[in-house]
Amino acid sequence: MSDSEAQQPHRRNQLNDLSGREWLYATRSIALTGTPPTPLNDLTAEEWAAWSAPILASAYPTRGPASAAHHIRKAHPSPKPPALLSEIIRFFTKPNGWVLDPFAGVGGTLLACAQTQRQAIGIELSPHYIDLYGQAADALNLARLPVLQGDAREVLNSPSIQQQRFDLVLTDPPYSSMLSRARTGQRRKQGNGAATPFTDDPADLGNVDYPTFLRELTSIVAQTLQSLRVGGHLVLFVKDLQPTPEHHNMLHADIVSALYQLSQLRYRGYRIWYDQSAMLYPFGYPYSFVANQVHQFLLIFQKQAEGEL
Ligand SMILES: C[S@@+](CC[C@H](N)C(=O)[O-])C[C@H]1O[C@@H](n2cnc3c(N)ncnc32)[C@H](O)[C@@H]1O
Structure with a gap:
């Protein structure tokens, strides 16, 4: 996959509007991630791999604005x-x-x-x-x-x-x-x-x-x-x-x-x-x-x- 393919949706992609890189990561059988610290598009593959290492604790917040009104949904x-x-x-x-x-x-x-x-x-x-x-x-x-x-x-x-x-x-x-x-x-x-x-x-x-x-x-x-x-x-x-x-x-x-x-x-x-x-x-x-x-x-x-x- 070339750099430009990695960064934009493929012209024959009829399913979604993900770039090649986003598609690749979305197919992992294990997602160790919660909410990425920065938007997905801004991460290089290396940064993503480092961030998703098992030792990094990450969970969806259950308090505050990023919790998506968890206080009601809970x-x-x-x-x-x-x-x-x-x-x-x-x-x-x-x-x-x-x-x-x-x-x-x-x-x-x-x-x-x-x-x-x-x-x-x-x-x-x-x-x-x-x-x-x-x-x-x-x-x-x-x-x-x-x-x-x-x-x-x-x-x-x-x-x-x-x-x-x-x-x-x-x-x-x-x-x-x-x-x-x-x-x-x-x-x-x-x-x-x-x-x-x-x-x-x-x-x-x-x-x-x-x-x-x-x-x-x-x-x-x-x-x-x-x-x-x-x-x-x-x-x-x-x-x-x-x-x-x-x-x-x-x-x-x-x-x-x-x-x-x-x-x-x-x-x-x-x-x-x-x-x-x-x-x-x-x-x-x-x-x-x-x-x-x-x-x-x-x-x-x-x-x-x-x-x-
Ligand atoms: C695991 S929960 C879904 C939680 C949801 N994903 C969320 O984020 O809140 C399953 C839901 O199915 C509902 N449910 C159970 N049997 C149902 C049925 N026959 N028809 C419609 N809803 C049903 C339950 O009331 C329950 O809220």
Whole structure:
């Protein structure tokens, strides 16, 4: 790649407006970064490599102006940092591109879309979380993007979704009832990933058993494919749970296997987000090794034309 190619978007790049260098770094399977200390474009490859060395502690701030109204969003058990979502959105869409988040929570995806001049629609079961998203958008002086309240399985059939062609489905689904069971007892003490259920609603995908969760998530993804353009991407956040004697709990692998049923979806691989602000717990100490899972998977899929696979 020549210097000039590294610094500007390639003339045949139909996906985004990233320079060659930005594209290259966005494909790393591990991102050690939080918010870069200077805008990405200003870093040389050497400076970036030095900055992203594992020894450099970096985390998205949870206080102050750079926290993206975390003081409001933290009422949700698992709000995602808009700065991280912005990086994903900038890779998978052009400015003014369309993004769908069927599990919008307190609006990490929507805030990131407003910050990066993308259009978006969210869907969220809980009116409370939608209200908090609105408050966060106001606090940040960002446009309130539309969030449709209800069960994604129903709302995805509505005309406002069906009539839109999205470039990216970016979402962070709830996990199965393994999480809601973690409210009490040992698992909560162990902080096994996210100990609080999102809602008490039976329609909450976090409140169903694991086989049902995998089946329903697959069917929701199939629904989103109807509104995703051919060539558009699906990016799913997934955090594995701690292994138990009954199950390895590698959700990311089970979800990829489940989504292989969808013939129009091609699995493109994953990136890992290392959440440097994740709490560490002395799980097995001082008797046995139990991993502290401080990373999440970004599972990346692309919609193919019928018969293209
Ligand atoms: C992991 S959270 C998303 C957090 C979000 N990325 C953010 O930054 O706030 C998953 C969300 O899905 C919602 N949810 C669960 N089941 C749903 C369903 N059937 N339809 C729509 N939303 C649902 C939950 O209320 C929860 O807020």
